[in-house]
Amino acid sequence: xxxxxxxxxxxxxxxxxxxxxxxxxxxxxxxxxxxxxxxxxxxxxxxxxxxxxxxxxxxxxxxxxxxxxxxxxxxxxxxxxxxxxxxxxxxxxxxxxxxxxxxxxxxxxxxxxxxxxxxxxxxxxxxxxxxxxxxxxxxxxxxxxxxxxxxxxxxxxxxxxxxxxxxxxxxxxxxxxxxxxxxxxxxxxxxxxxxxxxxxxxxxxxxxxxxxxxxxxxxxxxxxxxxxxxxxxxxxxxxxxxxxxxxxxxxxxxxxxxxxxxxxxxxxxxxxxxxxxxxxxxxxxxxxxxxxxxxxxxxxxxxxxxxxxxxxxxxxxxxxxxx
Numbered sequence: 001x002x003x004x005x006x007x008x009x010x011x012x013x014x015x016x017x018x019x020x021x022x023x024x025x026x027x028x029x030x031x032x033x034x035x036x037x038x039x040x041x042x043x044x045x046x047x048x049x050x051x052x053x054x055x056x057x058x059x060x061x062x063x064x065x066x067x068x069x070x071x072x073x074x075x076x077x078x079x080x081x082x083x084x085x086x087x088x089x090x091x092x093x094x095x096x097x098x099x100x101x102x103x104x105x106x107x108x109x110x111x112x113x114x115x116x117x118x119x120x121x122x123x124x125x126x127x128x129x130x131x132x133x134x135x136x137x138x139x140x141x142x143x144x145x146x147x148x149x150x151x152x153x154x155x156x157x158x159x160x161x162x163x164x165x166x167x168x169x170x171x172x173x174x175x176x177x178x179x180x181x182x183x184x185x186x187x188x189x190x191x192x193x194x195x196x197x198x199x200x201x202x203x204x205x206x207x208x209x210x211x212x213x214x215x216x217x218x219x220x221x222x223x224x225x226x227x228x229x230x231x232x233x234x235x236x237x238x239x240x241x242x243x244x245x246x247x248x249x250x251x252x253x254x255x256x257x258x259x260x261x262x263x264x265x266x267x268x269x270x271x272x273x274x275x276x277x278x279x280x281x282x283x284x285x286x287x288x289x290x291x292x293x294x295x296x297x298x299x300x301x302x303x304x305x306x307x308x309x310x311x312x313x314x315x316x317x318x319x320x321x322x323x
Contacts, residue, residue, distance in 0.1 A: 003087030131156030213242025
């Protein structure tokens with residue numbers, strides 16, 4: 001079969017022949033793949049830079065962590081696989097599979113679930129969002145941040161604040177449900193004062209962070225208490241595009257009712273992961289059909305995977321490989 005294969009660690013995937021899956025287990029099923037999205041996760045894994053792949057000996061590997069296609073009985077499904085998905089055939093775990101409604105196109109079905117994992121899981125299980133909460137999405141102009149704004153609205157957020165560097169994307173976020181947009185290109189002092197003003201007027205319940213780094217240091221300093229009772233805020237980190245570490249003052253933690261946690265592979269319980277497939281993704285597929293969630297894609301044929309791998313995709317769009 002044809003597949004997108006990384007033959008040596010750090011190389012760009014090549015369109016090549018690869019052995020069809022064999023030895024399918026009882027809990028697995030074979031999928032004829034029609035599309036698969038390419039995320040930062042997939043690129044990091046392919047390069048051996050993701051924490052889930054750091055200590056593994058590299059062997060020729062098919063890229064991709066999820067995809068969409070048909071089962072032998074004709075069912076249209078989204079699936080997750082640890083054995084690669086950008087190929088004509090892929091092996092799926094039966095417990096990590098979701099039926100796709102006929103009304104939903106393959107590109108949307110391929111692109112949406114990873115962004116849902118990076119937003120709904122954090123909102124629902126880490127932040128425990130409640131209707132009426134005020135949510136700040138830091139680094140919201142990326143594809144997952146855009147979905148986070150829309151899902152926070154679906155989950156009943158009273159107010160949503162979005163931050164980012166791309167001015168055009170910030171305006172688009174207000175059309176998608178953000179009530180306020182703050183540019184990360186402001187000076188540190190101006191950015192801090194804007195966050196502080198909002199927090200004083202409508203206390204922020206949840207911060208979903210996609211970039212970490214210096215902006216988080218400023219946000220935390222804006223929340224810093226003064227020795228009186230403070231509002232409880234939950235900060236959930238999901239990405240580290242601006243750096244993997246921050247400097248955190250002990251005084252902020254001692255003087256502020258703030259809870260810091262992370263959301264990602266390895267941080268969810270088995271029960272939460274099961275609900276992702278049984279409830280959350282189906283719910284978001286339906287929201288997409290109804291027009292309550294919008295995601296843009298850029299499509300490329302699997303034959304052109306090498307050229308597309310490092311191509312800069314327009315902000316807010318997900319690369320989808322058609323097979």
